[in-house]
Amino acid sequence: MTRTRLLQTGLLGLLVATAAYLAWDWQFWVRHFRSPGDDTLLYDIDWYTPRARIAEGMGRDIPRATAEQSRFDPQTLAAVVDYAKSKDSYAFIVLANGRIEAEIYKDGFGPETLFDSQSMHKGLFGLAFGTLVDDGTIPSIDVPAATYLPEWRNDPRAAITIRDLLANASGLAEPPFSEKPWSDAYRMFMGSHIDRLVLGVPAVEPPRTRYAFNHVNSQILHVILTRATGKTYVEFIRNRIWTPLGNGAAQVRLDREGGSARVICCMQTQPRSWARIAQMLLDGGKVGEAQVLSPAWIAQATAPGALNPNAGFHVQIGQPAPRRSTTSRAQQTRATEPFAVPDVFYLEGRGGQRTLWIPSQQIAVIRFGKIDFTWDDAKVVNPLVTGLKPTPP
DSSP: OOHHHHHHHHHHHHHHHHHHHHHHTHHHHHHHHHOOOTTTTTTOOTTSOOEEEEEOSOOSOOOBOOTTTOOBOHHHHHHHHHHHHHTTEEEEEEEETTEEEEEEEOTTOOTTOOEEOTTHHHHHHHHHTHHHHHTTSSSOTTSBGGGTOGGGTTSGGGGOBHHHHHTTOSOBOOOOOOOSTTOHHHHHHHOSOHHHHHHTOOBSSOTTSOOOOOHHHHHHHHHHHHHHHSSOHHHHHIIIIIHHHTOOOEEEEBSSTTOOBOOSSOEEEOHHHHHHHHHHHHTTTEETTEESSOHHHHHHHTSOOSSOTTBSSSOEESSSSOOSOSSTTOOOOBOSSOOSSSOOEEEEETTTEEEEEETTTTEEEEEEESOOTTOBTHHHHHHHHHTBOOOOO
16 A cells, blocks of 8 residues: 555544544534633523423512511612622622512513523532432432442442532542533533543542532432432422422523433523522421421531531532632632621522522522622621611510
């Protein structure tokens, strides 16, 4: 065979291999080139396919506080709203005693707008997982994860419990984030075989050694949930959380048609749905007469972790101490001063997305807005707490 012929054969082989690589996960490449930048990521939600709808409509009404019912000094409430506006918030809601005290939307947005949750979805997922314990589907979070993951039974991952995954203390490798197509972390957000990917992530240290805000933990819990229940994530979250709360339109991204939901991010919802979630938590897991989450599970999920006292089961607890790993894009958000009360809990989304609740004060705050790592929770929490009107006897 001549040299020219060899070169032609080699080039043809390379082209065939490249075509096969691209075709194996063609949806990844479509998503890769269509994905929006941070400036529009929160509300440009239709670029990704496939998606699965959880619910439609506006959801159950939330009562509004009258001037007589308001628990806040008007100047204080106005100052907090002004801060939210100054940080380019698209939606901002303050509730007290189950009533909306303030609700604003940037021009072009409204209560019907679906915003991307970012990592707040992980927090909701961590809380919702407790229904499997409450109803006995999973006997305990202290059972080995390998009970539901036979792929792990003959290697060091057999020592990892479900609790370790919920507490981000599994010891699993944390793929460093990169937007390069061959990055495993990027494929977790864009690829079409997410279960296969996370089930192949090895352990790099024994469980309960170190806290790490690791997306792999959340997505592995999704595998456990779907295997334990025999249901899709959409069926689960609709039946266990969304419908009992009376929540409105929402959707999640699937890795492929009929495939797995991305619980590490990527839930698009109306802001008031998160307000109902926060109020349910303030009410001890109840919505009316329905017990959605048990008080015992809420207490477990929001208890300070042994390796990170500012983190529960995908729930954040009381700034300003660091809560996240400093690796990848998990930039630490800011609070410029300690909170005025100790019982501040929140679901945190990248760049200042928030579902925050304070049980002792019966206050909740929801914020969607421009991705901004200078968002300061203390400038919201502390004025609201110190600006409360005296409670009548």
